[in-house]
Every structure is written in C-alpha cells, then in structure tokens.
Amino acid sequence: MSQTAAQVNHKVQAFLDDLKGKTIDHVFFVACGGSSAIMYPSKYVFDREAKAISSDLYSSNEFIQRNPVQLGENTLVILCSHSGNTPETVKAAGFARKKGALTIAMTFEPDSPLAKEAEYVAVYDWGENAQAINTNYGVLYQIVFGALHVLENHLAFEQAIDGLNKLQAVYDKALKQEADHAKAFAKAHEKEDIIYTMASGANYGVAYSYSICILMEMQWIHSHAIHAGEYFHGPFEIIDESVPFIILLGLDETRPLEERALSFSKRYGKKLTVLDAETYDFSGIDDSVKGYLAPLVLNRVLRSYADELAEARNHPLSQRRYMWKVEY
Amino acid sequence: MSQTAAQVNHKVQAFLDDLKGKTIDHVFFVACGGSSAIMYPSKYVFDREAKAISSDLYSSNEFIQRNPVQLGENTLVILCSHSGNTPETVKAAGFARKKGALTIAMTFEPDSPLAKEAEYVAVYDWGENAQAINTNYGVLYQIVFGALHVLENHLAFEQAIDGLNKLQAVYDKALKQEADHAKAFAKAHEKEDIIYTMASGANYGVAYSYSICILMEMQWIHSHAIHAGEYFHGPFEIIDESVPFIILLGLDETRPLEERALSFSKRYGKKLTVLDAETYDFSGIDDSVKGYLAPLVLNRVLRSYADELAEARNHPLSQRRYMWKVEY
Numbered sequence: 007m008s009q010t011a012a013q014v015n016h017k018v019q020a021f022l023d024d025l026k027g028k029t030i031d032h033v034f035f036v037a038c039g040g041s042s043a044i045m046y047p048s049k050y051v052f053d054r055e056a057k058a059i060s061s062d063l064y065s066s067n068e069f070i071q072r073n074p075v076q077l078g079e080n081t082l083v084i085l086c087s088h089s090g091n092t093p094e095t096v097k098a099a100g101f102a103r104k105k106g107a108l109t110i111a112m113t114f115e116p117d118s119p120l121a122k123e124a125e126y127v128a129v130y131d132w133g134e135n136a137q138a139i140n141t142n143y144g145v146l147y148q149i150v151f152g153a154l155h156v157l158e159n160h161l162a163f164e165q166a167i168d169g170l171n172k173l174q175a176v177y178d179k180a181l182k183q184e185a186d187h188a189k190a191f192a193k194a195h196e197k198e199d200i201i202y203t204m205a206s207g208a209n210y211g212v213a214y215s216y217s218i219c220i221l222m223e224m225q226w227i228h229s230h231a232i233h234a235g236e237y238f239h240g241p242f243e244i245i246d247e248s249v250p251f252i253i254l255l256g257l258d259e260t261r262p263l264e265e266r267a268l269s270f271s272k273r274y275g276k277k278l279t280v281l282d283a284e285t286y287d288f289s290g291i292d293d294s295v296k297g298y299l300a301p302l303v304l305n306r307v308l309r310s311y312a313d314e315l316a317e318a319r320n321h322p323l324s325q326r327r328y329m330w331k332v333e334y
Numbered sequence: 335m336s337q338t339a340a341q342v343n344h345k346v347q348a349f350l351d352d353l354k355g356k357t358i359d360h361v362f363f364v365a366c367g368g369s370s371a372i373m374y375p376s377k378y379v380f381d382r383e384a385k386a387i388s389s390d391l392y393s394s395n396e397f398i399q400r401n402p403v404q405l406g407e408n409t410l411v412i413l414c415s416h417s418g419n420t421p422e423t424v425k426a427a428g429f430a431r432k433k434g435a436l437t438i439a440m441t442f443e444p445d446s447p448l449a450k451e452a453e454y455v456a457v458y459d460w461g462e463n464a465q466a467i468n469t470n471y472g473v474l475y476q477i478v479f480g481a482l483h484v485l486e487n488h489l490a491f492e493q494a495i496d497g498l499n500k501l502q503a504v505y506d507k508a509l510k511q512e513a514d515h516a517k518a519f520a521k522a523h524e525k526e527d528i529i530y531t532m533a534s535g536a537n538y539g540v541a542y543s544y545s546i547c548i549l550m551e552m553q554w555i556h557s558h559a560i561h562a563g564e565y566f567h568g569p570f571e572i573i574d575e576s577v578p579f580i581i582l583l584g585l586d587e588t589r590p591l592e593e594r595a596l597s598f599s600k601r602y603g604k605k606l607t608v609l610d611a612e613t614y615d616f617s618g619i620d621d622s623v624k625g626y627l628a629p630l631v632l633n634r635v636l637r638s639y640a641d642e643l644a645e646a647r648n649h650p651l652s653q654r655r656y657m658w659k660v661e662y
Binding site: 032038039040042050053054055056057058060062065066067068071072073074075076092094200206207217218219222223224226228229230232233235236238239240241242243244259260262263266270273274326327328329332334 | 399564662
C-alpha cells in the first residue's frame, strides 16, 4: 500500500488521511460544463461500489438552488473548476461549507477563489506534458477510489492507482492508432451542421462533454449527447443516412446498450464514427477497473478528433463569441 | 386526512397502507423515454424533501446493467411504462424484485407484462377526458408524496393531493390562454430543422421529454434539452438569431437559472418561445407545492404546442419510421 500511496497526489493523500474515522453517507459531485462532465464516471463508480454512500451529480447552480435536504455534516462535496474562477462553483463550495459538509475542490489554479473557498484543494496538471494520473480525471479518481478505500475499506484502490499510473501509455498508443481516423473524421465532417454523440454508463459524460464543450461551444455545431438506452425510446427516429453520429463503446457493464445502439444505427445511418475502447491496449491494467478507465481513454482520443476537426474547419477550439467576452 | 385519502387512487392507497412500518432508504425511478421524463420532478421532490431517503433516476437498461449496489431489501423501485410492454422496464421490475426491493409500477394497461411483474400496480388514466390527478404525472405524485408522508411523516401530502385535485382547472385555463401562442409557435417553426429546449430543476424533464419524444421522435426535428445552468458553460455559444429555443420558466427554487438563461437568450437570439408558469392561474393551490406542480402544467401546455406543430407541418404525432415498425 505504501507504494500506492507514493503515487497519490500529496494533497489528496492529506485529505484521505483526515477522512479516516469520519462518517460520510452522501457525496455530491458539483461543477459546471466540462468540469461536471468529468465527474459522470465517478458517479458510476459510486453507484456500483459504494455500499452505504449515496451520491448525486449536479451543475453548481442547480445544486445551490435545489438545496438538497441531505446536504449536511455527513456529506462530502467534490467540486471542480479549471480556472478556479467559475462563480457558480465557488459559491457552491461556500454554500456546502456553511451546511457543515466536507469539501474538496480540484483546480488547475492553486491561488484561485475556489482553492480558497474549499476546505481541501487538489491541484491537477494539464496540457501536452501532463501525465494521465495527474490530470483532472486522474486526480478525481484518486479522490474517489481513495475515499471508497478509507470509508468502506474498498479493495480496488491499489488497482485503480496502478491503472491510472499505466494510463498515459494507453493514451499514447490509442492516439497513435487513431491518428488517421481522427483526420478522416475531420475531413468527413467539416461541413456538417449537426453531429450527435451517444454512449451510456461510465462513458455518457464523455459524450456529453464532447457535445456541449467541443461541438456546441468550440465549433458552433449543433449537438446532443444521446443516452444509448434512451435512444430507442424517442431519439432514434432522427437517424437516417444524412445524420452524423459519434458512438462510444466502453468496457463497463452497460456496453450492451452501446452495442445495441450501434447495431441499429448501422442499419439506418451512414455517417457513423465509432470509438471502441476494446481496440485499445489496456494490458497491465486490472480487469476490475478497466470499465472505469475506458471513458478517460475515449475522452483523450476524442480530444484529438476535436483538434483535427478544428483544423479542417479552420475554426480554432479557442474561438468564442460570448464566453469570457460579453456579460452573462 | 380521510378526505385526502378518498382522492387517492385506491391501488396507490393499498400500497401506502402496506408501506407503513417498512424501512426504505433508497428510491430508484426507473423507466424509458417519456415515462422516464415524467419522473424528473419526483427526483426533485425527493432531493428537497426526503431527509433520510436517497434517490436515483435511471433509464431501465442503464439501471439493470449499472446494477447499483444499494439496490436491495430497503429499496423502493418506482417504474412506469404506458403500454406496460416496454421490455427493458418489464425486465427491470423483475430484476429489482429478485434483489428483494419493493416495486410499484405505473401503467395504462392493467393486464400488461409490467403489471404482472411488479409487486404493486397503479393504473392511470389517459386521453382527452382524463383528469390531471389521475394521469401518469398525477398518480406518480400520489405515490411520491404518499411515500414521503408514510415514511417520513412529511406534511405536504394533503397540500399535494389537494393541488393535484385542482390541477385540471389550471390546465384548462392555461390551455385557453396559450391557444393562440401555440398556433403562432407552430406557424413560426414549421420549417425549422432544429429546436432547442431549456429548463432546470423540476422542469428539466419536461424539456427533455419535448426534445426526445415530441421533436425528435414524433416530428423528426433535431433537438437537445439544455440545462439552463449548464447553458453558460458551453451550449450558449450555439445561439444566434437563427436558432430557435423553447425556454421554460417554472415556479421552483431554480427559477433564477431559467430567468438568467432567458435573459441572455433575449440578447443574442430571436426565435424564442417562452412558457412561463407565473402567467398561469394556480389560485387555491398551496404555495408549498406550486413549484412541484408547475412542470405538469408546462408539460400539458407544451403538448398543445406539439399538436399545433404537427398540424402545421402536416406530420402527425403518430407517424414513425422505426418505432414499433422495425426490429431493434
């Protein structure tokens, strides 16, 4: 275990040390947009693994206004904002602390308002040279699997940390393997007005993030992240040979939902882009955590699809018309 | 209280009688598509009111595959399928019962597979002559407020039942008031390829339902239900004077999120359709439940917008290309 501990972010470790002996019966995942989307797989982990801790995931302002009655002294609130400056999330941290909840915030900016507002702060790495285990997704899983280990003596902590440690190699190999597909995707979709995404389970947040942050926000392309199970109860009526879909296949227990959605889409659609985590090399990573780590790989690969799409469309991912530019 | 009890569906009342003395610490809302969407306001009610009962809402197959570890003997699972024939939901009922959970199903068809599979069954009314309190939304709230009353001695049961009883009058008046707006909406949108919907809190499920069931499924119009709080963290970059939005304003605590989203949209968008529950006449309904009942009214009014849209586009709401027609 000490070898595992050595790989954990030292701020996360300090939080986990303090967590020992505390009673937590509810966890809230609270953030906005892309920072919220990275938390969906963690909610999946909690649902499957946490025997006595319930959890909810809310956009920061929804969390504050909804004001869940169970938010209190036995609650852990995990927050995230890249800049640490998202007003709703900063406010949510203060709101949760006033209710007596334990708060831990993740951010890229150690001196940001969010870092000051939350009780515990874990700073993550970001950018070209960041290792998977130290990015937002990686640090969040350290918190999540660490908390399950401390609070419920959950056994997959070592496997999770070991898996996160080996994840960068999976990213690198998958990116190489998908490089041509990413370029082909960009070329094929450069004139599209709408692109749907679809996934389920641990992977749904990746589809959501790609839909609202990459396509809508950064490319001004219409989008909607369809849940692969809900697809057959409404949304599938939209597909025909002209409508593009990005379909994700993960490695978690809901994969049959994604496979069913893909199989139907192949029969009636034509513009399908499939990212299948089964084609990536997870060797050395324990089976018990592969399903939880697959969305992180899918997300990293999809980012390369975004880079290529931006290039092909001559629409930089940094371009905005409202965000940070006008009042809102 | 006996006057209240007299207004409750007798199958719901039998369920509530049996519920007395039972220990329930988690509720799962389980259904697909439109039947799932009606449950979003109930999750909102539970979050705000249930002191010791956590809850989750999942599409039926996601529920089964996710296989939440907390599903067990102290769990209540509330299911719904209009036909009672939705395979995923029928399977979910059996799955939950095998885990020892208490199950209650809502359906329009008393002899359906779902009605046979669940332990308790409440049949709801539907169609032109159905009274609000006896429809799917109405019966679900009877179960929800009834369960809170039995399990936590929650005080709003009488107010909720009384409110449901007066709801048909609210519908009728709102429909009259909105009749011309519905026609104008249909005329203005008959040629649109994409229409976004937006809401938050108790009303989000109404936006979701309109997006996936009415627009995508029944009109083959692209859509996406945007959460009003998430709007500013990605999706709002999509709006301009050419992009239509339906924006809902409810009466619950998240209304400021919806108002903020509307205010921004008014500055940069032009094709806005606003349904504001504050313009409807809720007189006689207790303040403590108005926010919970508003989505039911918004949903009923939106249905008239769907009827007019289908008429204007000469595309009947009953038309399908895949659903019930091909294998999936």
